[in-house]
Amino acid sequence: MLWSVSICFISLVFLGMLSFILFWTGVYFMLSEYTIFIEWEVVNLHSTGIVMTLLLDWMSLIFMSFVLLISSLVIYYSKEYMSGDYNINRFILLVLMFVTSMMLLIISPNLISILLGWDGLGLVSYCLVIYYQNVKSYNAGMITALSNRVGDVALLMAIAWMFNFGSFNYIYYLEAMKGSLEMTVIGALVVLAAMTKSAQIPFSAWLPAAMAAPTPVSALVHSSTLVTAGVYLLVRFSPAISFTWISDWLLLISGLTMFMAGLGANFEFDLKKIIALSTLSQLGLMMSILSLGFYKLAYFHLLTHALFKALLFMCAGAVIHNMKDSQDIRNMGSLVMQMPYTTACLNVANMALCGVPFLAGFYSKDLILEMASLSFLNMIGFFLFFFSTGLTMCYTMRLVYYSMSGLFNASVCHPMNDEGHIMLKGMSGLLIMSVIGGSIMSWVLFPTPSMVCLPFYLKTLALSVSILGGWVGYQMNQLSLGDNLMSMKYYNQIVFSGSMWFMPYISTYGVSSGPLISGSCLIKSMDQGWSENLGGQGIYFSLLKLSQISQALQNNNLKIYLMTFVFWLVFMFMFINL
Numbered sequence: 001m002l003w004s005v006s007i008c009f010i011s012l013v014f015l016g017m018l019s020f021i022l023f024w025t026g027v028y029f030m031l032s033e034y035t036i037f038i039e040w041e042v043v044n045l046h047s048t049g050i051v052m053t054l055l056l057d058w059m060s061l062i063f064m065s066f067v068l069l070i071s072s073l074v075i076y077y078s079k080e081y082m083s084g085d086y087n088i089n090r091f092i093l094l095v096l097m098f099v100t101s102m103m104l105l106i107i108s109p110n111l112i113s114i115l116l117g118w119d120g121l122g123l124v125s126y127c128l129v130i131y132y133q134n135v136k137s138y139n140a141g142m143i144t145a146l147s148n149r150v151g152d153v154a155l156l157m158a159i160a161w162m163f164n165f166g167s168f169n170y171i172y173y174l175e176a177m178k179g180s181l182e183m184t185v186i187g188a189l190v191v192l193a194a195m196t197k198s199a200q201i202p203f204s205a206w207l208p209a210a211m212a213a214p215t216p217v218s219a220l221v222h223s224s225t226l227v228t229a230g231v232y233l234l235v236r237f238s239p240a241i242s243f244t245w246i247s248d249w250l251l252l253i254s255g256l257t258m259f260m261a262g263l264g265a266n267f268e269f270d271l272k273k274i275i276a277l278s279t280l281s282q283l284g285l286m287m288s289i290l291s292l293g294f295y296k297l298a299y300f301h302l303l304t305h306a307l308f309k310a311l312l313f314m315c316a317g318a319v320i321h322n323m324k325d326s327q328d329i330r331n332m333g334s335l336v337m338q339m340p341y342t343t344a345c346l347n348v349a350n351m352a353l354c355g356v357p358f359l360a361g362f363y364s365k366d367l368i369l370e371m372a373s374l375s376f377l378n379m380i381g382f383f384l385f386f387f388s389t390g391l392t393m394c395y396t397m398r399l400v401y402y403s404m405s406g407l408f409n410a411s412v413c414h415p416m417n418d419e420g421h422i423m424l425k426g427m428s429g430l431l432i433m434s435v436i437g438g439s440i441m442s443w444v445l446f447p448t449p450s451m452v453c454l455p456f457y458l459k460t461l462a463l464s465v466s467i468l469g470g471w472v473g474y475q476m477n478q479l480s481l482g483d484n485l486m487s488m489k490y491y492n493q494i495v496f497s498g499s500m501w502f503m504p505y506i507s508t509y510g511v512s513s514g515p516l517i518s519g520s521c522l523i524k525s526m527d528q529g530w531s532e533n534l535g536g537q538g539i540y541f542s543l544l545k546l547s548q549i550s551q552a553l554q555n556n557n558l559k560i561y562l563m564t565f566v567f568w569l570v571f572m573f574m575f576i577n578l
Helices: 002-032 058-081 088-106 111-129 135-164 181-197 206-212 215-221 226-241 245-265 271-291 295-322 340-354 360-374 379-404 421-445 461-482 484-498 503-534 536-555 558-577
Strands: 036-045 048-056
Touching: 002 058, 002 088, 048 058, 048 111, 058 088, 058 215, 058 295, 058 421, 088 111, 088 215, 088 226, 111 135, 111 181, 111 206, 111 215, 111 226, 135 181, 135 206, 135 503, 181 226, 181 245, 206 215, 206 271, 206 503, 215 271, 215 295, 226 245, 226 271, 226 295, 245 271, 245 379, 245 484, 271 295, 271 360, 271 379, 295 340, 295 360, 295 421, 340 360, 340 379, 340 421, 360 379, 360 421, 360 461, 379 461, 503 536
Parallel strands: none
Antiparallel strands: 036 048
16 A cells, blocks of 8 residues: 555656646747657568657647646545555556556657557556446446447558558658548548547447546546547648548537537436536537637647546546445535535536636637637538537536535435545646636647637627526426426437437447357357368368378388288289189
């Protein structure tokens, strides 16, 4: 236990200092337009070199600083949250391996080195999802692994297609080969890989299922590492996919994902799954603005979202910890009276998520909606953007209504308090960043002021939709609590919306189980059946018999065989004459 406490403290200090250094180095690189490109040629195969490449520019350095800041606070938070775990040192080492894989992905402009970090994220995330080792965790880990394997195969095909260029450093070819067939194919494959990692439709089912992992892992995975890897990769690839048919499809899919996640969160009662669906909604928002060509805005929202979403998960973890592992928001109520500091942090994170003015989420989210209003969008895209924003406020007010107002609904857990000092310290760092992080990053990323000129009704539309969504959410929850039979009238619609449009069932029974069962039948009938008899094993036994005959001939004297042969000839001749 002493070793685990020391590794928590060392990780906090080391990662925090490294985060501080990388942030200011990234700001310096941005202001001086400076980039470091490091190459190490591992092997050269037929004029195609396999090169280990590192790209240190302002984008990678600032993103790494945010990942390290959040991971340091999450590891420090885990010291108390996971204190009952006898294998806490194993847990912390897994988290450090996870962060290392993310670092490798961030600084790689080479598809092969990206694949190392990409697969590292997939492998370690599987180990973390099944960490509690029960049936639910195993199922969640399997659907997570299988969904991400689709993206891994797409990335492998993109690597194979990069042979057309003679190098795997995609960053050289984004501008020069823009619009060509090769770059279009590579862009489509990379978008498919990013859709699986960032859980866009139809690969959305694994993200809420991954909530089976410990809460500190959820705070790290769903804020700045695993699910943001796809968005970050598309930020790098944005010149290749902007203003093509790929971006049009991505805009539709990400808009539907944003809408579907916001709608599903309004009918969910699991606290962690509500926050997971809000992550999915924000990922759809990032992908949507990225497909419109504003990659810098997507990167900006990626950073600000990481801050308040990690805080949101850490607050949820503190509540679940005090509720004796109950995650149902219907069991909560009046938490503000018993956990005032935790609920204050939770409310700040919720307001930042909704885009309340002058918090972290406001600077990025409001700018994204204003730039979307300026863009060439049809009515469907415009509706998805703003209606999903209203849904965000709607499920946030629902969460606040169930957890903080009314009476406490779990009397057996009544002695709840804010005495977890280590967890509160970890949350405090992110609380400060959730308040001031958006304005700081706004000044850093957009040092030149720019004015977005819109009519008054469009300028205030985002705020109006948020206020309307919050009011609707509050009124609907009051109505459903006052008359519980009200929801039974629309039972089918509620089940459809609350189950993410039946996507988990389709992913598990339709997509995952079908190929797995057919693969098992093929293995038994072909690989372990006919191909064994007619293929390797059949040839083996035939050659074995022939070699035994040959060995018998070689081990005996030829004279014996000749005498035996003559004897049989004489015997047959005599038998015929008789």
